[in-house]
Amino acid sequence: MKKPLLLVLPFLSLSAFANTNPHLDIYNKSISQTIYKGQRVNIPVKFNLPTDRRHLVTLGFDNNEPRAVDCKIEIYNAANQRVHNLDCRPGRGEHAFETPIAYWQDNYRAIISLYNADFTQGSQRFEGNFRFNYGESTSIDNDHLPTWWKKTYDVVGLDANTDHDGDNFTLLQEYYGNSKPNDATSFPDHDPVIDFDETLSAGTSIYARFGTPVTKTVEITPYNNKKVKSLELIVETTANARNQSVVAFFYNENNEQIYPSYLKYPSGNLSVFFDQPVEVQKLKIKLTAKHFSSNIHARYDTKINAVFTE
Structure with missing residues (x-):
């Protein structure tokens, strides 16, 4: 079977860009920009979305397609890692993201980058509109299928293992x-490898002076899977502090300690795997940093990776 990573769907008219799916929310970004010859313009897009709209489904665009203007969209996660690099040079189009899409958390952002490579005239005007379509990321039937998808195809309430259209493929x-799932002539375009474990992260920077411990608390709220399977502590420090340490304690939403010990950097356990996953609605992590080197104001960049399972 074919396995395309990206679909580009042409449109025949501007009216085709209307969102006809009532279960998707559109985050619009319009651009009207004069770009001088040889100039690159980067337009940041920060997503401010409700907590149940973390599922990027499609990204549509249309522009006046000025001559020799390069257009691309780069999407970064909270760790500043580029997760998508999309070409928007054609005047009109829509990118459909391959499923499964990771549930997006806060601090995801996009950069729309425009470069005018036409040196035959002093400047060009770029007129464009970009539509980031987000769907509900909740799982109303607790079966790992997002709400927007089940509502779109009217399969709410059906078990995920149901073959709704009789084509020998489950939902x-x-x-x-x-x-x-409602078209017997529509088949999966690849053999999906399905892994329901979810890895979520939280982190913070801690500044500590000589002999004075500093404590901060971060939280992780799981989406579908509510059982913690493993925990990992990652620490980077900018100072060569002696006798330094970062200690992490773990609690549930009721402030009950879910791991009887702790993770400790640099001399201690940096990860733990639970024999029996522990169920939480919210994971709270208390991080304490300290060191004993005079005249040093040490910075600790700390990160917790938590793997959640069914």
Whole structure:
């Protein structure tokens, strides 16, 4: 079976850009910009979305397609890692992201980058509109299928292992294989490898002076999976502090300690794997940093990776 990573769908008219799916929310970014010859313009896009809209489904665009203007969209996660690099040079189009899409957390951002490579005239005007379509990321049936998808195809209430259209593929296979569960002629475009474990992270920077411990608390709220399977502590420090340490304690939403010990940097356990996953609605992490080197104001960049399972 074919396995395209990206679909580009042409449109025949401007009216085709209207969002006809009532279960998707559109985050619009309009641009009207004069770009001089040889100039590159970077337009940042910060997403401010409700907590249940973390599922990027499609990204549509249309522009006046000025001559020799390069257009691309780069999307970064909270750790400043580029997760998507999309070409928007064609005047009109829509990118459909391959499922499964990771549930997006806060601090995701996009950069729309425009470069005028036409040196035959002093400047050009770029007129464009970019539509980031987000769907509900909740799982109303607790079966790992997002709400927007089940509502779109009217399969709310059906078990994920149901073959709704009789084509020998379950809802779960249709979703992860980019096919329609209500069309017997629509088949998954690849053999999906389905892994329901979710890795979520939280971190912070801690500044500590000689002999004075500093404590900060961070939280992780899981989406579908509510059982903690493993925990990992990662620390980077900018100062060569002696006798330094960062200690992490873990609690649930009721402030009950879910791990009887702790993770400690640099001399201690930096990770733990639970024999029996621990259920939480919210994971709270208390981080304490300290060192004993005079005349040093040490900085500790700390990060917790938590793997959640069913």
